[in-house]
Amino acid sequence: MLWEALDRLRPEYRQVLLHYHFEDGLQQDIACFLGLTLSTVKWRLLRKRQSLKVKFEEVFNLEAARSPRAQQAAAPVGIRRIAFVGASSADSSALGTG
Helix, strand or coil: CHHHHHHHCCHHHHHHHHHHHHCCCCHHHHHHHHCCCHHHHHHHHHHHHHHHHHHHHHHHHHHHHHCHHHHHHHCCHHHHHHHHHHHHHHHHHHHCCC
16 A cells, blocks of 8 residues: 555655655755755655655545444444433333333
């Protein structure tokens, strides 16, 4: 999934990310190697990290939303509690204890 996301980036952003994160390049060295200013390298790293983060959050939230267990865990506690209390009250009334 990560490689697919990287492949979709424009080459100028992909180069900076690959050199920095996968080849452990220093920002200053990447700037010299690619013929960019240091501020351009920093800007590209910042922008594409943010972009990738948003894309991964969307993907993982969608996957979590598909899982029934995740849906239950994501439901607000108050709603589950009210539903449970409501069921208890109805059961108590039916039994004549409420």
